[in-house]
Amino acid sequence: MDIVKLPELLVLGPPILFKVYEREFSTKFHILKPYESPLRTEIYLQTHGQSVRALLCYGKSPVTAQMLRLLPSLQLVMTAGTGVNQIDLPECRRLGISVVNTGDVFSEDTADYAVGLLIDVLRKISAGDRHVRRGAWPVHGDFSLGVKLGGKQVGIVGLGNIGSKVARRLEAFGCIISYNSRTKKSSVLYNFYPNVCELALNSNILVICCSLTEQTRHLINKDVMTALGKDGIIVNVGRGPIIDESELVKFLVEGEIAGVGLDVFENEPSVPRELFGLDNVVITPHRAAFTQEAFFEAFKVLVANLEAFFSNKPLITPV
Amino acid sequence: MDIVKLPELLVLGPPILFKVYEREFSTKFHILKPYESPLRTEIYLQTHGQSVRALLCYGKSPVTAQMLRLLPSLQLVMTAGTGVNQIDLPECRRLGISVVNTGDVFSEDTADYAVGLLIDVLRKISAGDRHVRRGAWPVHGDFSLGVKLGGKQVGIVGLGNIGSKVARRLEAFGCIISYNSRTKKSSVLYNFYPNVCELALNSNILVICCSLTEQTRHLINKDVMTALGKDGIIVNVGRGPIIDESELVKFLVEGEIAGVGLDVFENEPSVPRELFGLDNVVITPHRAAFTQEAFFEAFKVLVANLEAFFSNKPLITPV
Known part of the structure; x- marks a missing residue:
């Protein structure tokens, strides 16, 4: 029996969208979850994040320059939403890291x-x-x-x-x-x-x-x-x-x-x-984009971006 | 000095619309308010309503055949809303009483x-x-x-x-x-x-x-x-x-x-x-039609109907 090694996906937060579709994500990717680890995030990233190429965050999980320095293999930052204000975009650009959002689905x-x-x-x-x-x-x-x-x-x-x-x-x-x-x-x-x-x-x-x-x-x-x-x-x-x-x-x-x-x-x-x-x-509690239908669309967009990324095809919804 | 006798308007309920514009109604009409009288409504109508030609009601003040019998001069029933389910329409028709609502304003x-x-x-x-x-x-x-x-x-x-x-x-x-x-x-x-x-x-x-x-x-x-x-x-x-x-x-x-x-x-x-x-x-408490703007429009429609009625002109919004 062949053991297929799933590509790694580092999840920050986690986004609610990820929690809703965690089972589906887990069949396609090997998920790294610093939020479930007893380690401090920095230590977790230094220990487990050295080969990580893709990261999923959301509006409330900052992606800072300091964090990017701890992830030397990172090439893709994805957010499970529309806004990217939590991501240090200039630093991503400088490091040649692509940034992706969920496009227009919300x-x-x-x-x-x-x-x-x-x-x-x-x-x-x-x-x-x-x-x-x-x-x-x-x-x-x-x-x-x-x-x-x-x-x-x-x-x-x-x-x-x-x-x-x-x-x-x-x-x-x-x-x-x-x-x-x-x-x-x-x-x-x-x-x-x-x-x-x-x-x-x-x-x-x-x-x-x-x-x-x-x-x-x-x-x-x-x-x-x-x-x-x-x-x-x-x-x-x-x-x-x-x-x-x-x-x-x-x-x-x-x-x-x-x-x-x-x-x-x-x-x-x-x-x-x-x-x-x-x-x-x-x-109301930041729920303007929160429908079952839009979450499913967003899940499909994120997976499509990841599949494109891991097969060296153009990203679907680059920022 | 001439004393101008204002035309009588019998108000049932009263409608909230009437309360909002009571001062304006009172400059144009002599208002009869059974709801402020210690008399039972039937007795009030028998005592004060014999010459009343126009009546204003709303969705929650029924205008029944029995009430119509107590108002021998009545010729106009107006509701301060759209629905007329509270008014005995066949009896009004039989007695030749016109029925008016506020038209399309709400x-x-x-x-x-x-x-x-x-x-x-x-x-x-x-x-x-x-x-x-x-x-x-x-x-x-x-x-x-x-x-x-x-x-x-x-x-x-x-x-x-x-x-x-x-x-x-x-x-x-x-x-x-x-x-x-x-x-x-x-x-x-x-x-x-x-x-x-x-x-x-x-x-x-x-x-x-x-x-x-x-x-x-x-x-x-x-x-x-x-x-x-x-x-x-x-x-x-x-x-x-x-x-x-x-x-x-x-x-x-x-x-x-x-x-x-x-x-x-x-x-x-x-x-x-x-x-x-x-x-x-x-x-919510039956407020779908309740805006300041629509109330003002409805007030104008009711007054226009009353003025038409008392000067023998065609009614504006007959039902």
Whole structure:
């Protein structure tokens, strides 16, 4: 009997996606799991990682220059998601290490989720559900009015895969779309604002869909929130640090903006406790991309990339 | 100084819409409020209602044949909403009393709300918000996967003003629309099923948008839910009694359908307590039509009807 040696895959985190498909991954690859080892990660990598050529991480498992130095054979870094802000991209480039994400498989679901958060905030769905579950409906019948979605000026921050899908969905609700992006897109007719403050000044609602980079960190600051104004709503399905969270909390507590729908936070899984008592906020645990269907697509994309990599073919979804 | 006698308007309930715009109504009409009187309603109507020509009610204030007999001058019954199931329409017709609703002003908001409830159920937004607020995210990081909206077969029950707006919105999310209605609509290309069981058999999701009539009471019964199946989702923004609620509760508790988003219930404001502990249900206090913008539009429609009525002009939104 031939013993086939499976190619090694080092898993950091682990990503939830990996946990869901661990059995399937394990039939194709020899999995290295530092998170199950009693050794410190650095020691584990020095001991077991010397021949590792491929690594799987996710949004919350940083891939630093220091870690890369401990993995001399590494040629491929894959993330089980869309964002790559946790990966030291310049260092990967310098070392000739390829970086791969899951491509576009999560963008429809993330766009759906952004719309869901927005309707929830405007129409107080979660707050209404709490009202009913705590038995308040028969006692305090009245429940305050919501805000109409139709006709609202929506500013999309980042008109990429996700942002353009959010825009297309909100058009069907009668919203008027504008956007801010690194560059004006020739493919759309929406109003473009090169400055996010100007976008906020001309919007009732901001939907944050951009990726986290040094340029977008705290892009949504005090000035942007002031420009958006007291009746403004913010939805964030990008990354937490794109918003200056402590300023946001102040604006909410002081009633200087009307409401927020947040799926991402600056220090996940920690969420500012000041938000827990507010009825004009919807706060969810970074799940905009989490559907059974998208996870299965992402699993297939990751395996296809690994199979291409180990057979020296071009990668499917390089970043 | 001339004393102008304002026309009388009898208000039952009162509707929340009336409470929001009471000051404005009171400058134009002499308001009769049986709900503020110590008299029993029948006695109040016999004492103060003999010359009343116009009445304003809402979904939860029945206008019965018995009540109509106590109001000999009545010529106009207005409801501050869309549904007229609380009004004895045949008796109004027999007595030559006109019936008016608020027309189409609530249908966009109700359609938005239906989509919001659906995304919330599929993607567990309210459940995720509860997870975060109870401090569970840092402790039990994982939170189960949701279900993708795109590509789903959605069956619209009642393709009227609201149903067709729900359909148009869900098309933008990549859903495949079918419908059941009294008659096939020549204006749309969606698949038509004359039988709601057949619609359920061919749908992943049912969205109830029809009005409550003797034909639609308990239209969504055990057979329809069985046809929809274990993975099926139901959203109801029509009226509670369109669903056999006690059967629905059984199906949910036994896991025979996957989830529901309900804004309406059979015995509002009472909601089956079995639902309070379930994470796959979203239950809100009959607020699908409740936005500041739609309320203002509805107020204008009601006043326009009253002004037309009292100056013998054609009504704006007769039922």
